[in-house]
Amino acid sequence: MRTRIPATALIAIGLSVCAQAARLDLGQAPPPVRVARWIKAPVKPTGPPRIRIVGFFSSWSAPSNQALPVLAQVARKHAKLVTIEMISVYEKSSGAADTSYYKTVAAFVKQRAALMPYAVGVDDPKGAMANAWLEASGERGVPTSFIIGRNGKIVWIGHTMMLDTVMDEIVSGKFDFATYRKERKEQMEAEEKEYRLLKRFNELQQSGRYREAVAELDRIAKAQPEYGRRMVLVRFNLLLKSxxxxxxxxxxxxxxxxxxxxxxxxxxxxxxxxxxxxxxxxxxxxxxxxxxxxxxxxxxxxxxxxxxxxxxxxxxxxxxxxxxxxxxxxxxxxxxxxxxxxx
CATH class of the missing domain: 1.25.40 (Serine Threonine Protein Phosphatase 5, Tetratricopeptide repeat)
Incomplete structure (x- = not known):
């Protein structure tokens, strides 16, 4: 049901992998949505409580772009049942005082207006929304979305590309929350295991000791060949640097x-x-x-x-x-x- 960005993919593009216990989980009330700026402000719906979708994307992210048609379809298919707020996070900036990316995101949204028929906000330079939602839930990639039920509790967290399928299950009453919760727990545990396996390697590559990182990667691959096959792009990237x-x-x-x-x-x-x-x-x-x-x-x-x-x-x-x-x-x-x- 879910597609998560693995640690190997993050390392390949130069991002560190951090393990932490999730502080935000299924069945909990979500944090408030407090953006630095609304590009398209939300409209308060009338009538009975709606299902909420709060999603996160980056304007530079190809997967975020590829998920836009899915979001547009969900917005139109379930227009009377859901409200959608998409938040731009992890945008490129020169520091905590640099807000120039606000204009970049605004231009991005304007250019894709037909694919973004919902509220769109921008996170602040310190990443308050990314910290409160993504990192707090153990997520580490975009696009990621949260579905909040009419009772105000989180019922699903996952890759935005899966939203259409999951929303159909929720609306039809076929969504099995207990099974999904179990699957998510197992997935998070597997990623924690992966983090421990990569800990030494991650320390080496983050400190710029690329030759040693390649040697550590080769050691891991020798012990676990299947895992080594998943890391070929990472190895190529590190060799380019060393x-x-x-x-x-x-x-x-x-x-x-x-x-x-x-x-x-x-x-x-x-x-x-x-x-x-x-x-x-x-x-x-x-x-x-x-x-x-x-x-x-x-x-x-x-x-x-x-x-x-x-x-x-x-x-x-x-x-x-x-x-x-x-x-x-x-x-x-x-x-x-x-x-x-x-x-």
């Missing part, structure tokens, strides 16, 4: 081996080479080209983000005409799928 030559050799191995049919993973690797990993001395743009080309082939050249990466790789290699040709093909695909974030 041993470029080894990273490019490893990248070729992944491209020709276990990731050869995984378009999303290949695209992420290409992005790491193209613009996501600062400080590369000799970026292997030919590898980036091959990664994005394979990813584009797997998606039948019908994904705007992947085509943009392919165009950028050609540009980096000096193939300007080819880059323009591919980018021009990507534009109408992106226009036809507004949930795809602009680059």
């Amino acid at each position: 041993d470029e030559k080894a990273a490019y050799t490893y990248g070729r191995e992944l491209l020709n081996g276990e990731l050869k049919d995984q378009s999303g993973m290949l695209w992420l690797m290409a992005r790491m080479l193209l613009d996501e990993t600062p400080g590369l001395v000799r970026p292997d743009y030919k590898l980036a080209l091959d990664l994005s080309q394979r990813s584009a082939d797997l998606t039948k050249h019908n994904d705007a983000n992947i085509l943009t990466a392919l165009a950028y790789a050609h540009f980096k290699l000096g193939h300007v005409d080819k880059a323009i040709e591919i980018q021009e093909r990507a534009i109408p695909i992106g226009d036809a799928n507004p949930q795809i974030p602009e680059r």
Whole structure:
């Protein structure tokens, strides 16, 4: 029923993993919604109490963008039953006094008005809403949503992409709260176990000791091969920061081996080479080209983000005409799928 962002994915994009006991859980009353600014203010509903959905997203997050059509469908399908408040969190800022991202979020919402027919607010630079809701409940990614029942208690916490399915179950009376509560407890315990396994590794990579982090990761993978297979992107990312030559050799191995049919993973690797990993001395743009080309082939050249990466790789290699040709093909695909974030 739920899709959670695993610790491995957070580490791959440079975020730390913290374990803490959840202070906000199912069956409890939620904290108040206190945003720094409303981009679209909530309208107080009339009539009997409604089901509330309080969700969290980031304007830069591809999964948040991809969830917008789901939210729009829920808002329209259950217009007389629910109220929705979406809060922008984890936006990019230069510090606790920087509120420039308010304008970024406002522009984001204006551009996607048809996909956001509900109240939208912005968290403050200190992350008050993220702390009170996401971190307090043990969540650590976006998009995440909370469903609050008519009795004012939290009945569901999970990935926003699941909202349509869960709301249908709730409205039809088929939602099994006891089973879901048990599943969530088991999932949280599994993630706590994962945190303990990664604790030493996380300390090393957070302190910039990337070579030691790779060695620790290899130790974990040797002891638990299945877990090691889940960490290949993380290993590639760390090698880029510590041993470029080894990273490019490893990248070729992944491209020709276990990731050869995984378009999303290949695209992420290409992005790491193209613009996501600062400080590369000799970026292997030919590898980036091959990664994005394979990813584009797997998606039948019908994904705007992947085509943009392919165009950028050609540009980096000096193939300007080819880059323009591919980018021009990507534009109408992106226009036809507004949930795809602009680059």
